[in-house]
Amino acid sequence: MKISREDVLRVAELAYLDLSEAELETYRAQIDEILEYIGKLNELDTTNVEPMAQVLADDQTADATLRVDLVVPCAVADEVLQHAPDPEPPYFRVPKVIER
């Protein structure tokens, strides 16, 4: 077994994700099977391989084309707040975080 029930609980905790008992076991079993499959990557010796962290070739990247830092007006706050779950313009309201 690659992944335990405790692992799934710990990861769900990290991801701020409530899972039901049924979901816990279903995902554990399915992810276990997927990780088992992913294990085939260990057949490859990648000691001297550089990880591919960048897709575009160097001459296509943003570094080659840094833009001028211009201030552009962006007046969308009203529209954004209009669709928020609990707006109190100009703020988003959330449950209390700090006890006084």
Add this chain to the structure above:
Amino acid sequence: MSTPSTISSVRESVAGKKASAWEVAAEYFKRIAARNGELNAYLTLCEERAYKQADRVDALVAAGKPLPPLAGVPIAVKDVISTRGVRTTCGSKILSNYVPPYDATAVSRLEAAGAVILGKTNCDEFAMGSSNENSAYGPVQNPAAPGCVPGGSSGGSAAVVAADLAVASLGTDTGGSIRQPGSFCGIPAMMGSYGRVSRYGLIAFASSLDRIGPFARNVADVATVLKIIAGRDPYDSTSATAPVEDYASSFSKPVKGMKIGIAKEYFGAGMDSGVREKVTAGIELLRKLGCQVGDIQLPHTDYAIASYYIIATAEASSNLARYDGVRFGPRVESDSLISMYRKTRGAGFGAEVKRRIVLGTYVLSAGYYDAYYLKGQKVRALIAEDFRKAFGQVDAIVTPTSPVPPFKLGERVNDPLQMYLADIYTVTGSLAGLPGISVPCGCAGGKLPVGLQIFGPAFGEAQVLHLAHAFEQAGGAAL
């Protein structure tokens, strides 16, 4: 009025005053009203916006002004692409009431070219899926294969074009989500190179893989739409600086002498015999057109799915952290902030998305990062290197798009790994950042559409489209 169904036929009707852009839009909305109940391909229509744009086009016609390339052309947009003032759900409950305050660059460019945006198309939740069955708003029917899935994740975008409920559409491709539904619905569908089309306004799934691209009824229309949406965008620092070519300019030239690579890794076990028969016939057709077909090797193909599902889920777990009930979407109230996050996310995401968040968080977590995420990125480099070597020898690589033809709705929903494994022929090009198209290549058993996939080297869109166009003109779809 007649039923215009390609970009040039609509444009000619509008320019020749046979039908106004307004009438074309009205005709499409009428068809959508008649068929969408059955297909479930559109989630939201934007009639007001469409008619306003049609009026602008009709005013140009009335004034005798020059018409832009997509004047009056009805186009649909996948619901993971932002449209200002038009609800954009990503096929998820967690964005059920989200209305973006801005347009994606691809959408702005289409409208600037005269296109009439009809509405937003159904898709797998956050583009995660290969059958469109992971949408919170129900599955889509495949108009080309009744009772079957349309493919995914851009199933709605493929279905609306196949059913002539739009002349073209935009989809997104992370591991095959444009090409595979194109193949399943029997229409051409393309992703350009990574960075070819700006991702600004594309709601992120996996940022190093996501691409926007077109579906249309023929290759020429795919080329027209791609050319319009492609190109550098200051709002996306990963959009490429390479100049955009006039893809159609080579279409009149023969493909004789073009070197085409075939890799045995794409014809292995698990491939449906009907798909094999059609794709083999497709390769024979390319040979008859004078292409030089030869064997190449892509030895790391078998590791692509494993690498892909590490990288894609890792990036997804990070990108989807923003759905926390604070700024958009419905919130599940609770007494503390953390508990509100957890309940909102638990209730708002569907099963596939939760599975991928858990997997992605796991492969990035302390103690597993090197074994999974770093390993996945190293194998990604090996896969990209395979392609680099192959493109030293050939101009294009031809493969099947999917190992299987469209399958029945509900047939595969309970086995995520089996569903992932069917992405084998498409994820490779996604990982390597290459352009790829799927073009119709007959029907397996005379009924189920098969797609032929063509990969080109990075920014080799012109040669990919050239070959696809020649294949289509030679009767590839009727094989």
